[in-house]
């Protein structure tokens with residue numbers, strides 16, 4: 001039977017590669033999963049007050065279709081959070097979604113037409129390219145210097161064409177951990193303004209930074225058209241509950257988008273209502289689990305990066321945020337990065353993700369691993385990676 005060309009091109013390396021691991025697991029091989037950016041699969045849990053808010057909502061009968069834009073108390077609390085970060089928003093500017101993933105799909109659907117180009121940081125989180133392609137557009141990667149977390153402005157300028165509609169920023173970044181400085185963000189906003197581009201900024205890791213203060217896009221955006229994407233999967237430890245949001249700033253250039261994106265929200269009815277109550281509690285309740293989470297991650301990051309850089313044949317820049325290491329494979333006797341990852345999986349049972357899954361231009365020749373497990377698990381996995389490299 002017929003299948004659309006659009007859907008045939010969709011890829012998600014992080015989960016696609018796990019199919020290989022599951023096959024081996026079925027044959028009895030023990031696998032250490034270092035492929036997926038989900039803290040909840042490595043022992044972290046949402047705080048008790050947040051779990052209780054979810055079950056309370058269910059028990060108290062909040063089990064019906066929610067309003068499409070999201071619970072008004074939650075939108076207010078989200079607006080307060082984003083305002084503290086510097087973005088000029090009110091509750092009317094917020095749309096609650098089933099994760100950043102759905103938010104990204106809605107925004108891409110609303111701005112990309114066949115042949116349009118969208119600039120994305122290379123290497124990129126795969127859905128940015130997949131959704132652009134799904135709607136007939138062309139993702140164009142721009143270069144980022146990973147040693148000092150700086151976007152290459154000349155490269156961006158060269159890659160802007162008459163078909164470019166938007167520039168996407170992800171800070172802190174997946175898979176590289178790069179965190180853009182205030183100056184870099186300002187430079188990017190200026191370029192976007194010169195060319196009348198939307199700025200789509202994903203700040204899902206906004207509170208997971210290790211070395212420097214995080215700066216949100218709102219701080220430098222003024223009245224440029226900003227579409228901010230954020231969610232509860234990472235900092236708020238609610239990945240499985242699927243909740244996120246879009247915040248528009250007050251830019252006049254967003255008028256059409258603000259009118260049209262809510263139509264997509266209405267077509268898909270609503271997001272999960274009990275989870276919206278949990279998200280509300282997660283923003284209003286105590287925040288003291290976050291520094292502990294970040295400090296655990298920092299120790300794991302320091303350990304992982306030191307070990308990787310101590311291995312012959314690997315080099316890894318220091319991720320400034322999020323929870324991913326993205327080492328470069330210096331002399332890959334396995335051929336491609338995917339063969340390296342499959343070799344490591346088959347011989348040592350360690351599942352990572354091939355760098356080319358994050359874009360061939362800047363991702364090839366690398367692999368991505370999470371540093372979410374505790375140090376004994378990381379130590380054993382890194383020992384095996386070291387043995388594999390030999």
Ligand SMILES: Cc1ncc(COP(=O)(O)O)c(C=O)c1O
Pocket residue numbers: 037098099100101102125170173174202204230231232233239242243244
């Ligand atoms: C940059 C980035 N954006 C979005 C997501 C997915 O977010 P959500 O769980 O809210 O759909 C991820 C998950 O890894 C991510 O790394």
